[in-house]
Amino acid sequence: MRAEATVDLAALRANVEALDSRVGRAAVMAVVKADAYGHGLLPCAREALLAGAAWLGTATPEEALALRAAGIGPDRARVLCWLWTPGGPWDEVLRADVDISVSGRWALTELLAAVERTGVPARIHLKADTGLGRNGCQPHDWPELVAAARRAEAAGQLRIAGIWSHFAAADEPGHPSIQAQLTAFREALAHAEAQGAEPEVRHIANSPATLLLPETHYDLVRTGVAMYGLSPVPEEGSPADFGLRPVMTLEARLASVKQVPGGHGVSYGHHYVTPGETSLALVPLGYADGIPRHASGCGPVQVAGKWRTVAGRVAMDQFVVDLGGDRAAVGDEAVLFGPGDRGEPTAEDWARACGTISYEIVTRIGVRVPRRYVHGRAGAVPGGQEVTP
């Protein structure tokens, strides 16, 4: 193997169980958008359901349809998708019995036309913009959207299965937007319920809110990053502090090891020059594989037990580390990130080095990197074994 991402499904399962026990009577929606944050849609969705998640959440309708096409039926999981554009696959999603987020009148109009065409009534979640300013219905448009949805519900065309919203800054405890959004959410809910809506689920909590704000759990929490064992609030606590374990480990085999003299430029632009005679190792992963080019000169890599730093620029397919004269052999393992318990860097270390968030580090890992699914790390965890997804 050149490089691979190991996905520990036992860790994923334990993370979902930990989140589920944290939220009491609220249900857990495993957010598996973006190929399960780079971890693999189907294996992660299946494992999350085994661990007790009752819902799966995706951004696009295509992601939701992929779950149904793989045999994850409505008897096993309710699925919600929330990022619609005009002309979306309304008919297919209705026939697949997938819940649909509705943020505005245009979506309701297209959806009702599809209900007419297919004869299948919809299950919708009305989304309120309580302050994020992204998707969702503004308060001044809410009464009209609710009224239209209620008319369609009375006509048997749809069911208002959910009412929901999304936080802007749940990862910043004490941020004034949190209470403001909760107030706006309560008002949106009260209005819809006064108009006769009887949602099965009211939901607003993402991972940070699930971990830090119990009053936001309502009937359902939508957890993404925490399920993959990463802390959404690294300033507040590490994954272990929240009972979570990182799921993905990214490793590669050194493709070259060689001695070079001092003063030798390394990689494009020669932004690194060897300070003296040294050994250089080549890691066969680059920005085409999702290694941020911003990791040039700063990304951490464990080689032969020691932390090294990306030397010079990250290229499309490869980058170099200076081993400082230490010996290594072609084929030796380089660990970019993992849970951290073998002394390796974590996705959070990469995020800090690159000025981003751990979400982006794992989600970016490209299709050229094969995912290998294990249940516990063989050798490290009793009963650890390889599994076929």
Ligand SMILES: *Cc1c(COP(=O)(O)O)cnc(C)c1O
């Ligand atoms: C991605 C997403 C989530 C999950 O967010 P995390 O912080 O990863 O838990 C929840 N809700 C919506 C609407 C999202 O887009």
